[in-house]
Amino acid sequence: MADKLGVKVQDVPPATFGGSNQSVTEPEFARKMLFTVFLGILQVDAATLGISLTNVNLLDMRHHKQRAKFEKFYMAWTNSATDVYINYEMYEQVAKKFPVTGVTNSVRNTQLWFVLALRHELHHVTQFNTSGRPRSYKAMCDFEKGAYAQDVQWLDANRTLLKNAGMEDAIFTAIRSGNDKAARDMDRISRLGTESAIKAAMVRDSNLPPHANIDELYEDQ
Numbered sequence: 001m002a003d004k005l006g007v008k009v010q011d012v013p014p015a016t017f018g019g020s021n022q023s024v025t026e027p028e029f030a031r032k033m034l035f036t037v038f039l040g041i042l043q044v045d046a047a048t049l050g051i052s053l054t055n056v057n058l059l060d061m062r063h064h065k066q067r068a069k070f071e072k073f074y075m076a077w078t079n080s081a082t083d084v085y086i087n088y089e090m091y092e093q094v095a096k097k098f099p100v101t102g103v104t105n106s107v108r109n110t111q112l113w114f115v116l117a118l119r120h121e122l123h124h125v126t127q128f129n130t131s132g133r134p135r136s137y138k139a140m141c142d143f144e145k146g147a148y149a150q151d152v153q154w155l156d157a158n159r160t161l162l163k164n165a166g167m168e169d170a171i172f173t174a175i176r177s178g179n180d181k182a183a184r185d186m187d188r189i190s191r192l193g194t195e196s197a198i199k200a201a202m203v204r205d206s207n208l209p210p211h212a213n214i215d216e217l218y219e220d221q
């Protein structure tokens with residue numbers, strides 16, 4: 001009778017488990033499990049906040065070719081009109097050492113912060129779908145200016161929703177002022193006139209990691 005109620009694991013072809021019977025090490029597997037749980041949290045919070053994740057692939061930043069550069073800089077990175085890379089390492093670090101004072105629940109607020117970072121990236125997905133990914137630093141700054149400006153508008157319209165989800169006032173205020181400043185910074189930098197001046201300012205202000213050229217950042221993975 002018990003056999004009829006379930007499937008015996010040994011009867012399931014290996015391909016069922018992720019399409020591969022490649023062995024992975026125990027730490028790799030544990031890390032994959034943690035990332036999957038984190039994605040689940042982001043997906044639930046996105047649904048609660050009315051953020052659609054349709055037509056976007058959420059990927060682990062540890063598999064991005066520029067991982068070594070990106071993991072120190074970004075909560076998430078939009079690489080194309082479909083692919084967004086999530087920085088799990090930064091999630092752990094921020095939750096552990098929360099950079100905003102006056103917040104009681106650092107883990108919950110880090111999760112919500114990441115959902116907002118994801119929402120910002122989804123604006124880039126829309127931009128890339130309409131205009132393609134940025135081919136110049138000026139275009140990148142213009143995209144960022146638009147993305148940060150709409151972040152501020154969305155935050156103002158959804159403050160109560162975020163509070164009900166667990167976001168504390170101190171982090172809301174910090175994120176809002178950070179986004180507002182970033183929109184103004186991007187506007188200023190975008191007006192510098194030459195590509196080399198814009199690139200230098202983006203790196204100097206830690207908006208971009210040191211890198212060779214813009215194509216390197218968006219290389220196909």
Ligand SMILES: [Zn+2]
Pocket residue numbers: 120121124144147
């Ligand atoms: Zn952005």
